[in-house]
Amino acid sequence: MSGFIHEWRLMARSRLALAAVALLLALSTLAVVLGTREITREQRTMDHLATLQAQELAAQARKYAQGADAGSAAYYTFHSTWSPPSSAAFLAIGLRDASPYVLRIRALALQAQLHEGESFNPELALAGRFDFAFVLVYLAPLFLIALLHDLVSGERQSGRLGTLLSMPGAGGRLWLRRAGLRTALVLAALMLPVLLGGWANGTAGVALATVALVTAAYLAFWSGLTLIVATRASDSTASATMLMGCWAVLTLVLPTLASATLTRTVPVRQGVELMLAQRQAVHGAWDLPRETTMAQFFRTHPEWQRTSPLPAGFHWKWYYAFQQLGDESVAPQVAAYRDGLLARQHWTARLGWLLPGVGVQAALHRQAGTDLSAQLAYQDRIADFHARLRGFYYPYLFNDVRFGPQDFAAQPRFDPPSSDEPMPVGSLLGLAWLGATMLLLGARAAGRVRLFPRSRI
Amino acid sequence: MSAAMRIAREEWRLLRRNRVAVIGLALLLVLAVVATFTALDSRRTAVEERAAHQTQVDREFEAQPDRHPHRMVHYGHFVFRPLNLLAAFDPGIDAYTGHTLFLEGHRQNSANFGDVRQSSLLLRFGQLTPAFVLQVLAPLLLVFVGHATLAREREAGTLRVLLAQGVTPGQIALGKAFALSGTALLMLVPAFVALGWIGIEAPGLAVSALALAAGYAVWLLVWALGIVAASAFFKRGRDALLTLLAAWAIGVVFLPRVAAEIAAAADALPTRFETDIAVARDLAALGDSHNPDDSYFAEFRKKTLKAHGVSRIEDLPVNYKGLVGMEGERLTAGLFARYADEAFERQHAQLRRVDDFALLSPVIALRRLSMAASGTDQHSYRHFVESAERHRYRLVQDLNRMQAEKLSFAGDRSSRDNRIGRAHWHGVADFHHEPLAPSRLLRNAAPAALVLLAWLAALAGLLALAVRHLGRATR
Numbered sequence: 001m002s003g004f005i006h007e008w009r010l011m012a013r014s015r016l017a018l019a020a021v022a023l024l025l026a027l028s029t030l031a032v033v034l035g036t037r038e039i040t041r042e043q044r045t046m047d048h049l050a051t052l053q054a055q056e057l058a059a060q061a062r063k064y065a066q067g068a069d070a071g072s073a074a075y076y077t078f079h080s081t082w083s084p085p086s087s088a089a090f091l092a093i094g095l096r097d098a099s100p101y102v103l104r105i106r107a108l109a110l111q112a113q114l115h116e117g118e119s120f121n122p123e124l125a126l127a128g129r130f131d132f133a134f135v136l137v138y139l140a141p142l143f144l145i146a147l148l149h150d151l152v153s154g155e156r157q158s159g160r161l162g163t164l165l166s167m168p169g170a171g172g173r174l175w176l177r178r179a180g181l182r183t184a185l186v187l188a189a190l191m192l193p194v195l196l197g198g199w200a201n202g203t204a205g206v207a208l209a210t211v212a213l214v215t216a217a218y219l220a221f222w223s224g225l226t227l228i229v230a231t232r233a234s235d236s237t238a239s240a241t242m243l244m245g246c247w248a249v250l251t252l253v254l255p256t257l258a259s260a261t262l263t264r265t266v267p268v269r270q271g272v273e274l275m276l277a278q279r280q281a282v283h284g285a286w287d288l289p290r291e292t293t294m295a296q297f298f299r300t301h302p303e304w305q306r307t308s309p310l311p312a313g314f315h316w317k318w319y320y321a322f323q324q325l326g327d328e329s330v331a332p333q334v335a336a337y338r339d340g341l342l343a344r345q346h347w348t349a350r351l352g353w354l355l356p357g358v359g360v361q362a363a364l365h366r367q368a369g370t371d372l373s374a375q376l377a378y379q380d381r382i383a384d385f386h387a388r389l390r391g392f393y394y395p396y397l398f399n400d401v402r403f404g405p406q407d408f409a410a411q412p413r414f415d416p417p418s419s420d421e422p423m424p425v426g427s428l429l430g431l432a433w434l435g436a437t438m439l440l441l442g443a444r445a446a447g448r449v450r451l452f453p454r455s456r457i
Numbered sequence: 458m459s460a461a462m463r464i465a466r467e468e469w470r471l472l473r474r475n476r477v478a479v480i481g482l483a484l485l486l487v488l489a490v491v492a493t494f495t496a497l498d499s500r501r502t503a504v505e506e507r508a509a510h511q512t513q514v515d516r517e518f519e520a521q522p523d524r525h526p527h528r529m530v531h532y533g534h535f536v537f538r539p540l541n542l543l544a545a546f547d548p549g550i551d552a553y554t555g556h557t558l559f560l561e562g563h564r565q566n567s568a569n570f571g572d573v574r575q576s577s578l579l580l581r582f583g584q585l586t587p588a589f590v591l592q593v594l595a596p597l598l599l600v601f602v603g604h605a606t607l608a609r610e611r612e613a614g615t616l617r618v619l620l621a622q623g624v625t626p627g628q629i630a631l632g633k634a635f636a637l638s639g640t641a642l643l644m645l646v647p648a649f650v651a652l653g654w655i656g657i658e659a660p661g662l663a664v665s666a667l668a669l670a671a672g673y674a675v676w677l678l679v680w681a682l683g684i685v686a687a688s689a690f691f692k693r694g695r696d697a698l699l700t701l702l703a704a705w706a707i708g709v710v711f712l713p714r715v716a717a718e719i720a721a722a723a724d725a726l727p728t729r730f731e732t733d734i735a736v737a738r739d740l741a742a743l744g745d746s747h748n749p750d751d752s753y754f755a756e757f758r759k760k761t762l763k764a765h766g767v768s769r770i771e772d773l774p775v776n777y778k779g780l781v782g783m784e785g786e787r788l789t790a791g792l793f794a795r796y797a798d799e800a801f802e803r804q805h806a807q808l809r810r811v812d813d814f815a816l817l818s819p820v821i822a823l824r825r826l827s828m829a830a831s832g833t834d835q836h837s838y839r840h841f842v843e844s845a846e847r848h849r850y851r852l853v854q855d856l857n858r859m860q861a862e863k864l865s866f867a868g869d870r871s872s873r874d875n876r877i878g879r880a881h882w883h884g885v886a887d888f889h890h891e892p893l894a895p896s897r898l899l900r901n902a903a904p905a906a907l908v909l910l911a912w913l914a915a916l917a918g919l920l921a922l923a924v925r926h927l928g929r930a931t932r
Binding site: 034037038041045048049052056080094095097098099100102103104112115116117118119120121122123124125126127128129130134138139142146150235236237238240241244245248251252253255256257258259260262263264268269271272275276279280283286287313314340341344345347348351357358361362365371372375 | 477481488491495498499502506510513514517521522524528531532533535549550552553554555557559566567568569570571572573574575576577578579580581582583584585589593594597601604605694695698699702706710711713714715716717718720721722725726727728729730731732733734737800804807808811828834835838871872873
């Protein structure tokens with residue numbers, strides 16, 4: 001314990017080290033504040049849209065005061081869906097900046113509506129968000145490198161290394177203690193704003209635990225790596241060069257290489273293909289005998305088989321039947337597209353076992369519910385709701401029931417489940433493995449410090 | 458040979474002996490080559506896929522059977538965003554924008570199936586392209602290689618010797634800067650080869666390719682000058698290194714994000730949800746073509762009847778329903794254009810805010826120049842979206858006109874049963890996108906180029922200061 005106090009005194013005297021920790025604290029705070037602002041803005045938008053939607057529904061409802069055709073109600077009534085941010089979303093905005101978190105749908109063919117995009121500024125999305133995930137993945141290692149790269153060479157250059165090494169029981173403990181204290185300070189600088197932000201945002205305890213574990217494992221990895229390099233490097237310059245090289249390779253080069261490989265090996269062109277096929281199927285129905293369409297519809301929906309035959313003119317039930325058949329005809333492409341997207345997500349998570357930056361990215365965004373899986377889950381909820389909508393309108397359409405004001409009021413409402421995600425155990429294990437391994441290697445290297453470096457790196 | 462050249466040659470000799478530096482350079486070159494081939498290949502795949510899809514939908518449109526023209530308005534058409542060859546050098550926002558746009562009547566859809574929504578967050582680490590290598594990695598390696606170029610001489614005491622031999626500080630700094638610029642030039646070789654090839658392959662883009670080559674050369678020259686200046690200012694190589702690394706981290710990694718975040722927070726964009734409702738409300742306020750008592754369309758009917766000198770719509774020489782369709786589309790398209798313009802203007806305002814940060818970090822100017830000259834920036838995207846919208850409008854109005862002219866009012870009762878011949882679909886839907894002219898690309902890139910040149914001038918000034926400092930400090 002006294003050792004730590006001593007180290008703390010030493011550290012407190014180093015203005016540069018304190019300034020670095022304070023700067024990181026400021027950056028982490030800024031990231032948490034900006035993230036919270038963004039999520040609050042999203043929430044405000046969703047509240048505003050709920051008001052707008054209520055007004056739209058009220059305006060629509062007036063048209064059905066005297067009762068009308070359910071088909072026309074289904075055609076003209078848009079229903080709002082939304083994906084509320086999880087309580088941890090402020091830490092990692094992820095895909096929420098480029099994919100819709102609110103979407104209006106109606107009872108027409110789903111696949112023509114589900115892939116609609118959001119309006120966002122692509123150049124800003126390209127630059128990326130300044131959220132906690134960014135501070136942790138990119139900036140935190142830089143601060144660790146700044147604090148630890150001259151751990152040994154600093155002592156060597158000031159001529160104290162011989163004395164330090166000759167002290168009884170020095171071993172590697174001195175370096176571990178020194179590196180441990182500085183890493184702990186970095187951890188505190190990162191986590192303190194997160195905990196405060198978590199308290200302000202009402203973040204679930206599980207999510208905060210995940211963030212703490214992810215941060216600790218990632219810092220363990222980097223302090224281990226820094227120890228290995230710092231204890232072997234001939235001087236501070238070599239150490240800093242080597243560490244920055246590692247950082248560039250681990251957070252810039254390898255992830256981009258992996259991304260290029262993944263894009264190529266798991267193509268997802270099925271998305272466009274399903275849109276094209278679905279349009280052909282839906283619009284082709286206008287050229288087919290209506291009875292053929294109905295017969296095909298009854299094969300998958302026998303419950304409506306015994307309803308009255310189609311009248312001579314237009315009837316909405318035929319219209320909705322071919323809309324649904326259009327969706328059903330592209331089910332294989334939809335499944336393939338989804339599988340492709342999930343495969344990309346899974347390979348990214350697996351890559352997290354090798355690349356710590358990718359692992360952190362995967363774990364944080366999974367916990368925050370802002371990754372590709374979360375986007376797919378939102379689409380699933382929309383699809384479920386859409387199925388409920390169809391289920392609601394069909395009895396009116398097929399049994400020729402008039403659609404009155406109380407029916408309009410009884411239309412299903414979208415109801416998103418709780419958006420908090422469980423702990424991403426797999427990703428956490430991968431990170432823990434990476435962090436522990438590197439830390440052990442670092443500790444081993446710390447025990448082998450020599451007065452004169454064996455090799456130049 | 459001048460003294461500066463001798464110093465530069467000496468510096469290169471030293472570099473060749475530095476194993477770490479040689480390995481680093483070799484790795485960067487390999488990475489640049491890999492990036493070039495990957496980017497060329499993925500651009501080719503994307504272009505082929507999009508072209509194949511475009512051909513497919515063009516063919517499908519013409520293959521539609523006899524139909525009511527309004528059914529074709531709803532059948533609509535797909536257009537696919539083409540990519541020019543320079544997108545292989547800097548794909549810019551290509552992955553962040555949809556490449557498929559569905560054009561139909563009464564609606565303006567979003568461009569969909571962008572990679573950003575189809576990829577895991579791995580995409581956010583960046584894309585391996587020649588532009589990425591030069592923007593991000595090359596300056597870092599230059600810092601590693603060059604930070605000690607003068608500090609080393611001073612620490613070893615050789616600087617004093619050189620000065621005593623009558624070499625001026627200016628000559629020394631010039632030689633060092635020349636040597637480091639040579640190293641930077643080496644890093645640029647794969648990109649220059651790629652750009653040269655693109656210029657030959659697509660002569661229309663040659664000027665843009667040249668502008669890109671010049672832009673990246675200036676970018677690395679800014680770094681070379683800055684590194685030599687830092688190396689002259691700091692007594693110890695290590696301090697120069699740490700300062701330069703901090704400058705790199707702040708300028709290249711930190712500021713572009715902060716700038717984007719501030720721009721996004723300062724002026725948020727409305728969601729499509731809001732815009733759709735706003736358009737629908739404005740439209741309802743203008744007129745409802747389905748409502749026979751609507752005042753706007755009652756007026757329209759009166760005017761139409763008067764223009765043809767008849768008193769009943771049944772007596773019009775054309776099908777009134779088609780005319781109403783055309784008038785309705787004209788109204789909606791006007792609204793769409795207004796809202797789309799507003800949204801794009803807002804986005805451009807956000808980007809201008811980002812561009813202000815180029816005064817703090819030259820990489821922001823370089824990125825703007827690079828994307829603008831490559832035709833992969835917001836301007837080029839907007840140009841595509843607007844040309845697709847014009848195509849949508851023309852297509853829908855052509856079909857509406859067919860309804861007005863090829864179907865009689867009496868014979869137009871059901872969009873299912875009243876049809877016109879399929880020969881009408883021939884040639885109406887084909888979409889040919891004319892990308893922004895190279896001169897426009899250059900004009901879009903010009904302000905950023907000026908900022909980059911200002912940075913070059915500033916760094917040259919800094920180096921001049923450093924040279925004076927060098928002379929005084931060793932005296």
